[in-house]
Amino acid sequence: MTARHVDARAVVRVDARLCRGTGLCQAMSPALFRLTRAGYAIPVDGELYDDDTVRLARSVADCCPMGAVEVLPGDDADATGPESAGT
Amino acid sequence: MTLSAAPPVPLFGSDYFQDPYPVFAWLRDHSPVHAFPFPVGGVRTWLVTRYDDVRAVLADPRFSSEGGTWGNPEFKAAGLVSGAGSVLEKAVTVVDPPAHTRLRRLAMSTFTPRRIAQWRQTVERVVSSVLDACAARGEFDVMDDYAGPVSSTVMGEILGLRIERHRELVDALAQAFPSDAARMDRVPEGFARICGYAEELVALKRRSPADDLTSALIQARQDGEQLTEEELVAMVAAMILAGSDTVRAFVGNAVLALLDHPDQARLLRERPELEADALEELLRYEGALTTALFRVTTEELEFRGTVLPAGAPVIAALLSANRDPRQFPDPDRLDLTRGGPRHVGFGHGLHNCLGAALARLEGQLAVPALLRRFPALTLAVPRGELRYIENWAMRRLVRLPVRAAGEGAA
Ligand code: HEM
Ligand code: SF4
Numbered sequence: 366m367t368a369r370h371v372d373a374r375a376v377v378r379v380d381a382r383l384c385r386g387t388g389l390c391q392a393m394s395p396a397l398f399r400l401t402r403a404g405y406a407i408p409v410d411g412e413l414y415d416d417d418t419v420r421l422a423r424s425v426a427d428c429c430p431m432g433a434v435e436v437l438p439g440d441d442a443d444a445t446g447p448e449s450a451g452t
Numbered sequence: 453m454t455l456s457a458a459p460p461v462p463l464f465g466s467d468y469f470q471d472p473y474p475v476f477a478w479l480r481d482h483s484p485v486h487a488f489p490f491p492v493g494g495v496r497t498w499l500v501t502r503y504d505d506v507r508a509v510l511a512d513p514r515f516s517s518e519g520g521t522w523g524n525p526e527f528k529a530a531g532l533v534s535g536a537g538s539v540l541e542k543a544v545t546v547v548d549p550p551a552h553t554r555l556r557r558l559a560m561s562t563f564t565p566r567r568i569a570q571w572r573q574t575v576e577r578v579v580s581s582v583l584d585a586c587a588a589r590g591e592f593d594v595m596d597d598y599a600g601p602v603s604s605t606v607m608g609e610i611l612g613l614r615i616e617r618h619r620e621l622v623d624a625l626a627q628a629f630p631s632d633a634a635r636m637d638r639v640p641e642g643f644a645r646i647c648g649y650a651e652e653l654v655a656l657k658r659r660s661p662a663d664d665l666t667s668a669l670i671q672a673r674q675d676g677e678q679l680t681e682e683e684l685v686a687m688v689a690a691m692i693l694a695g696s697d698t699v700r701a702f703v704g705n706a707v708l709a710l711l712d713h714p715d716q717a718r719l720l721r722e723r724p725e726l727e728a729d730a731l732e733e734l735l736r737y738e739g740a741l742t743t744a745l746f747r748v749t750t751e752e753l754e755f756r757g758t759v760l761p762a763g764a765p766v767i768a769a770l771l772s773a774n775r776d777p778r779q780f781p782d783p784d785r786l787d788l789t790r791g792g793p794r795h796v797g798f799g800h801g802l803h804n805c806l807g808a809a810l811a812r813l814e815g816q817l818a819v820p821a822l823l824r825r826f827p828a829l830t831l832a833v834p835r836g837e838l839r840y841i842e843n844w845a846m847r848r849l850v851r852l853p854v855r856a857a858g859e860g861a862a
Binding site: 385386387388389391392403404424427428429430432 | 507510511512513549553556560561563565674793798799800801802804805806808809
């Protein structure tokens with residue numbers, strides 16, 4: 366994933382090998398996930414910028430029946446630690 | 453849509469239950485969003501049968517799972533609200549977000565890869581001991597002697613139910629999902645008994661936690677939150693109710709599909725690497741749930757040209773979606789090598805099967821194991837004598853008598 370912005374809080378990914386296209390992620394948040402024509406999930410953007418969105422993405426990851434959704438710390442958050450993350 | 457149209461045989465009548473596919477084919481072509489009076493209370497209900505539409509309904513938050521909140525007065529008065537008046541009223545199956553998200557996260561967190569790996573051993577052990585019992589019988593009923601004991605024993609062991617309770621659980625499940633439509637009056641008692649076992653189990657595991665799913669659910673914690681006592685009982689009961697008879701039904705349907713298609717059964721025996729794809733195809737071809745549970749509209753809306761009033765009950769026909777030729781070429785053919793687009797046998801959207809990992813494990817072990825153990829397996833009654841239960845949501849054979857040693861054997 367290329368860092369288009371330096372201040373992404375987190376990055377969300379879907380592991381294509383695990384996804385079964387259940388559509389739960391898209392139903393929980395169409396802003397974050399969509400299903401491709403083949404019926405599998407991909408992130409709409411992938412980079413998450415605020416705490417609420419990160420929290421939502423984590424909920425989706427927790428609910429996905431295949432454990433296919435991953436939320437990873439963004440490059441910036443990684444480098445500077447969570448405390449410094451202002452809005 | 454023309455209004456006068458009616459399907460070839462009445463919906464939810466005896467002929468429909470024995471073979472719903474011609475009705476589904478007609479509905480998909482002539483009335484894809486079909487209004488009809490639901491048999492209980494004559495409540496005006498809409499049945500959705502095309503693949504795209506089924507997925508659209510199940511992914512759209514305006515189609516709520518909370519019948520108790522959004523259902524119209526006729527729906528509630530007819531007693532169609534699932535779990536009304538019991539702990540199941542707030543079960544994961546029948547609540548919307550945010551309550552649903554909270555319950556689903558907590559429950560899902562217990563389905564860890566480590567636990568699923570353990571379940572594999574449990575399922576393998578149970579399958580092999582039940583197969584021994586079937587071998588000793590020679591002639592047996594796949595529903596009562598194989599799929600039933602496998603599914604309920606696995607569920608009991610996984611949850612940590614005391615062994616003395618296993619027999620009673622089978623009994624309570626038979627009451628909750630009767631094979632005989634005349635015994636519908638005992639359904640609430642079956643549900644109540646299962647809630648009772650769940651309550652007892654939660655109390656037991658609070659006192660003496662062990663390495664089982666109930667204990668894991670008690671300990672589950674996400675963002676400092678845990679399941680309340682009522683939520684725990686409802687969750688354990690929901691697992692028993694959603695995860696036993698469904699597996700039993702599916703194993704029966706899958707075995708019959710393979711008996712009906714000997715070439716495919718041979719393929720499965722000869723090419724074990726096909727097992728994962730085969731399982732998905734068997735779930736598409738004839739999964740356990742004919743339809744999803746009721747959805748109700750939260751507002752008046754237009755769906756594919758049909759205006760649905762607020763509070764309208766809507767049923768998504770999963771097995772119809774799975775046979776939609778718009779999605780699956782030659783849909784009535786069982787083809788274990790099919791691959792391709794995803795079926796909706798486990799539902800779609802927020803409420804898609806939470807136990808899919810366990811269901812797949814049981815299906816993938818139990819179905820091929822039976823074929824391998826009894827390579828000459830045949831029906832022990834004429835094909836035409838097989839009957840399905842008359843239940844609108846579940847597709848399950850009443851009995852599936854088979855002979856282990858094949859046709860010629862005594
Ligand atoms: C082959 C067997 C199975 C089939 C075909 C099946 C099918 C389904 C379907 C279609 C739904 C969605 C219902 C709806 O949208 O209204 C569902 C939900 C559910 N299933 Fe399964 N199921 C199976 C096995 C299991 C097992 C073994 C468990 C338990 C561990 C389980 C637990 C659940 C639960 C708790 C839900 C509700 C999920 C939610 O509301 O978020 N199922 N299942
Ligand atoms: S919830 Fe998980 S399995 Fe389902 S579509 Fe999204 S990523 Fe895929």
